[in-house]
Amino acid sequence: MNALTLWFHRMGSPPTFYAFAERWRPWFLWSGLLLTVVALAWGLFFTPADYLQGDSYRIIYIHVPSAWMGQFVFAVMAVSGFVALVWRIKLAEIVSLASAPIGATFTAIALATGSLWGRPTWGTYWVWDARLTSTLILLFLYFGVIGLSRAIEDRRKAARAAALLAIVGLVNIPIIQYSVYWWNTLHQPSSVRLFRGETTIDPSMLWPLLLMAVATKLYYAWSLLGRAQAMVLEQESGKDWVRQLATADRNA
Amino acid sequence: MHADRDRRVRRMSLLAAPGALLRRDLLIAWRRRAEVLNPLLFALMVTALFPLALGPEAGQLARIAGGVAWVTVLLASLLSLDALFRSDLEDGGLDQWLVSGRSLPLLAGARLLGHWLTTGLPLTVAAPVLASMLGLPGDAALTLLAALALGTPVVSMVGGTCAALTAAMPRAGILLALMVLPLMVPVLVFGAGAVDAALTGVSPLAALLWLAAGLALALPLAPLACAAAIRISAQ
């Protein structure tokens, strides 16, 4: 057993994991908040307005990191789901299950900010552009995973079922992306060229963007650990260490 | 020689259980053979509904024919997927699969094959009828046939895996659709795209090759995923 699997197995013990999460959550929260404040201040006040879009482009600091996170979290969900199914590690199950609503929220934020942004720039909230469509489908994939896990009462069973669906979804995501591009370019050669043309971005915009990307990951870690803690407590309610925790809480 | 016969015998016994399952599924389908036509009739009916819903301008219809045909086929498959594992779960049949100690992926594969034979195949065979109802010209109709032949097995396999996950839920119909439809986007896009290409005079080969690639990917993976799903549901 190498160090990584050993670590996973140790983390698989609920009390160890709970203590780990308890220790690290504040760090994630505070560093994430700090980075957000810095990045937003930088982005909102210290970068120039876009020569084409004026100030409306500043929504980019929410939009793009959320869009990235929507995809990133799905990958995390599927990979930890795979770990859960193959090596039967409870913690991975929990990580997978707890990720779904967070990822769905990020995706929804990307969609919402995108369509708000679309109004001033494209004159409409929604067009059937390739990237927009594939983001929408990603959201639907999340809905499928969440719906499935909610519909199954037994938590472990729900986690495993959702993990399997996430894996199937992950295998499909590249294919979906490709097909959607193919679909759009086939029918509509040139309406929105925004994403592909604009590969060069001004460094003064890039830095706050990257900071935000890190901040959202920290936020994700914080939120994930919180949800996972709640799930662990629920699964383990009645065990000794949880009871001790509860009494310690009451005494404190 | 001897080793060869041994291997043959082992392979035969490996396929004995899925073979028996496929035979039984087809037998049940045969007992209810009136229902085998149903997906087909459904497809024909939805195809007939579209002009009613969209208004009768014929030109508009032919332009969207590929898409309509594929949406129809997807929905027909969806409707028949819901029951794919449910009754086996409820009547304890899946327990017997598991207790038998037989290879679960092979059993799952047999079930998926049975589903395709009773749903996808009739729809594919009926492609020319659908095509003529939608006013597709000859080569576009042929493309539709080819696309359905390549795409419907993927629908059965991916959809069947999702159906195995929802088997334990009494009314999963719509949840199943929520799970399956996003996964079916590539099949839909390439399937409808192939017909569209043929209609506009472009070669549909690229789209068809993508469908074939999807099929090649699903063939080995879907039975494994489906088996895993069955194990989860049967608990």
Next chain:
Amino acid sequence: MHADRDRRVRRMSLLAAPGALLRRDLLIAWRRRAEVLNPLLFALMVTALFPLALGPEAGQLARIAGGVAWVTVLLASLLSLDALFRSDLEDGGLDQWLVSGRSLPLLAGARLLGHWLTTGLPLTVAAPVLASMLGLPGDAALTLLAALALGTPVVSMVGGTCAALTAAMPRAGILLALMVLPLMVPVLVFGAGAVDAALTGVSPLAALLWLAAGLALALPLAPLACAAAIRISAQ
């Protein structure tokens, strides 16, 4: 006075059983409240599928929006109809309805009402969202809302009656669709027609009135028909 109170008591006790059934059905729906959103999500997803199948040109899309919205709503209802009486038949619940000696049409009516409240109503409420996805302008969107409010109860009632007839069949999904869809053609035509009329600037009132007439016809008749269907299935 006395006779009046007696009548009130009798009416109350007449409604006691259907009331209990409706309460129980809603309770079950509440237990699975995650699923209440599903018809809605399904409708959104199918609405998203159409552009994928038909191509993204917006102009074409808006022209067929009314039809697409109605086809979507019909399919969402269809998917949820299948299970409407099946589980009660299989678990012996329908036997209990019959043995109770309570008015079967009222019980059937309660079940149909429950179906509409959990399927048709959310779809109706979501009409504005569907409309904006399909690019419908404001008054057409309002017309869609009105048409759905009048049409979805009819779908629940007629579809529910068919579902009662097919309840005894293990995989009736598609057969049910075959029975329901032709019956739904008027709803579809008037429903889509109303939206179309609003789009082209004509008054949609005529189509809406036809829908209202259908509703007025179905309200008293559907529970009776449904009760008869239940008696047939329960044997």
Next chain:
Amino acid sequence: MRSRPGTVTVNPDLPDPAAPWIRASRLAFARGPETIFGPIDLAVEGGRVLVVEGGNGSGKTTLLRVLAGLLEPSEGTLCWLGAPREPWRPAPGELALVAHQPGLKPDLSPAEQLAFAVGLSAGRGAMPIASALAAVGLEGYEHLPVRRLSAGQRKRVTLATLLVAPANVWLLDEPYANLDRDGHALVDRLIGLQVRRGGGIVMTSHGHFAPEALPCTRIAIAGCAG
């Protein structure tokens, strides 16, 4: 009016107080050409248990479903309290059926199942739901979904409906199946209760079990036992 103490009288105009609850004359049921059970006569009298005995496949369940009005007899007449009734449809509060498939919803708790049974019933002389659940030994399981109950626990929920939704005649199909020793005693107690208040009972049995020390009439149903 019939004056058995505590009887659940629902029909105010009982045709004949001395008549049995149900009388069947030359009752037979056939599916297509094949007779499932032959013409038989029977009377479900108040305060007595009618035990229908027969081997597997002899037609016991079918007979019960005919008496419950779920299947139409192919021959014979049925009378309720002496008055012939055609078609044979129960009125509220007349019949209760405990079958293999009792109509429990996996998502609902025993208490909620019983609340629905109360809604369907005539609602007189009933026991409160909580006491009924306690009486069948399901204390502590009132609020678990039925999905989580064992076979015997589900059977107990079904038996509790007899308490919360009283009926003049109980039709019990293998009431002892799936129950443990306590459960058997419970069924005996329930039957005793109904007998004491003058209600009628029809139960099927394979001859292993029967209520103890209660007035019984046994009839054998002649079928082509497997």
Next chain:
Amino acid sequence: MRSRPGTVTVNPDLPDPAAPWIRASRLAFARGPETIFGPIDLAVEGGRVLVVEGGNGSGKTTLLRVLAGLLEPSEGTLCWLGAPREPWRPAPGELALVAHQPGLKPDLSPAEQLAFAVGLSAGRGAMPIASALAAVGLEGYEHLPVRRLSAGQRKRVTLATLLVAPANVWLLDEPYANLDRDGHALVDRLIGLQVRRGGGIVMTSHGHFAPEALPCTRIAIAGCAG
């Protein structure tokens, strides 16, 4: 190799011929935080019947499903012929399960049901389908769809699978339920057969029935009976 005469040997390399078919040590099952049955030890020996007794809801069915590999134990180890096996998955010909829900298809006849069971089985030392159906008393019902059979007749079809698809260990959940007197004798005969050929048997019971005059081990399962 194990040398009990007529034993259905499927695994050619049996680890320990003297070991019991299944040995469970400190086996427990929990759903979420709640333990369904406590840590128990048991051995399923060849030629003996292991009778699991307990009240309703004590966990008998759950234990059987764990032994069948359908549920994962939360604690404890399981050994097959002395060798620990993890995860616990049966190989062909090792286990047979007769449960409340036996996987019968309403549209198929008993003969067709059994043909499928044969397809799933390891297929050695089996009885022909027609003889098996005759042995369980279903002559004349071979070609009727199961939809048309009574509760007891369905149970008999399930019992016939034990004959056409032999297995080393039988897991029987309330095998006597729904059967008439003949049916009880039939179950006893079947169990006797398996005992004589050295196979293992685990059966649940509420204590009313047990195979007559056969070597039995009884264990009580401690649960919070309803």
